[in-house]
Amino acid sequence: MLTIREFDTRAGERFADGEIPGFVHLYVGEEAVGVGACAALEEDDYITSTHRGHGHCIAKGLDPKLMMSEIYGKRDGYCNGKGGSMHIADVDSEMLGANGIVGAGPPLGTGAALSISQKGEDRIALSFLGDGAVAQGQVHEAVNLASTWDLPVVFLIENNQYGEGTAVSDQHNAKNLSDTAAAYDIPGINVDGMDITAVNEAVTEARKRARNGEGPTLIEAETYRFHGHFEGDQELYRDEEEVEDWRKRDPIDTFSERLIERDELSEEELGEMREDIEMEIEDAIEYAKNADDPTPDEAYEDMFSQRVPDIDLFVEQANARADGGTRGGEF
């Protein structure tokens, strides 16, 4: 949780300073959901993520250096600089991608679970989705397929109370999003998403069901994003008081206090952890800043598994342009 907090806080700063292009959606405040969930998974379980994916990546064990490089658009980022903040993916960590399309992850999670069951593998898939994503037709289709076929997948709704600037209650008539599980005849569980233990227990149980062939579970974790929807959001839709109230339930503070009370962690240890993490993220930023940009011709790589002459032609033209030449023939 501390790593995510530090990573995203610093990424937000670097973005504000104009070092990072595009959009960044920060996970600050929601750390208990991603970490609680991924801690309940086995290493080779798949996850699908969302546009707010940094926390999921770190919780799944991705390297902050390579994440930061991706966010800076560098060649050795996870997607060779092609994806950026909204699209970090690492198949080697069974992390099937953050996603720029709201609601696009759950069908992929269902698909991963389908291949798991067809191959008889001992793992599961977990799809993170936002409260807003629940309004997408393809999410319904994904949950329906998974429940009809009893697939080993968990759908975890991160209800951070808003989709962009629209409150949950303006997007859904259902009181609890987990209630929608009834339509699929699967368990729908509502947990405190600011409490890492509660999330962890719910996902552990859901994983067990999935592995037992009992099909999917729909979990709704109630949480809150401390930052705007994206960095630069004017936040016209909520007041400071509401944000302050939720900040009092900071998942990192409450969990560390609990550990300290139980003598499982000391103030000094916590301080050391924070310092180490600050250094790790500082290193990641330095690394990313100094890493190489992809060269222009790399824009044409990775489209297909095979060479396509149509694209080769464009590469030749790109190289010719880089040499100061122009494309095309003489007339």
Place this chain on the structure above:
Amino acid sequence: MASAELESQETETMTIREAIRETMREELNRDDDVFLIGEDIGVMEGVLDVTGDLYHDFGPERVRDTPISEAGIIGAATGAAATGSRPVAELMFSDFIGVAMEQTMNQMAKMRYMFGGKIEMPVTVRATEGGGMGAASQHSGTVHTMIAHFPGLMAVAPGTPEAAKGLLRSAIRSDDPVFFFENKMIYEQSGEVPVDEDFTIPLGEANVEREGDDVTVVATQRLVGESLTVADELDGDIDVEVIDLRSLYPLDTDTIVESLDKTGRMVVAGESPLSYGAQAEVVSRAVENAFYSLDAPIQRVGVPDTHIPFGPSLESEVLPDADDVRNAIERIA
């Protein structure tokens, strides 16, 4: 570079973003059947700040925020249009058409025809296109070719504030479905716009933005401005005519042919991926209708069949710009 349309009119200076917003305001005022529908267009004032204060002026019924449900938005707009309303739906990023494609291609586009012409389909869909802000592949696409290609849908893509205003008004007042494609990099481009609240530009009419005798550049959206810059730079050397295509469908073949009869040389520039792109339709019309006027092979400028990558060095490689237009002109001039 004021166009002929502007010469006899009272005008004011505004940006493309303002032109779009003010046209919607005027049409909301004029016709009670008009309403706006889309994600975060109200309280949040639009993700790209286009709807702005309209929600505060017209309230939640006329400026309707929705859940994140593009299939629902486009489908509901289609159903509402079929039953007497005049919705203006915002798709936000044009890439999200993927989610709404069913209602677009099988319902909105076909309903009138399949009902034997017994209904009207007065729906407008606004969507923002294009790369340039590091938004990566799922928020940077230019999809207007798909829409312009599909029978039963009209598609416009303005390159100036004036075109934005005149075309959006025509789109809203049209009894047929019109997609209005905005390019996100030119929202702040400003220019003269008629103040007349009935100013329209007919759907299917291109505009000669700059006259020239040597090479015709047919451009859309961001490439209109870039081509005008190139034309100025080449002035005295190569005399470039720049046409803002404005309407992708219907497509103004006459204006293109007339220009080609004069110049004999043509570059077609837009941000659609090249293969099977909107540029290709312009080339086909030119070849079919002005073949004997051609003095050189027609050149296309567009995105070279890739998605729009995130990293700045990659993104700028695939995005067509002024240099690409200049190179294309110089190859054939």
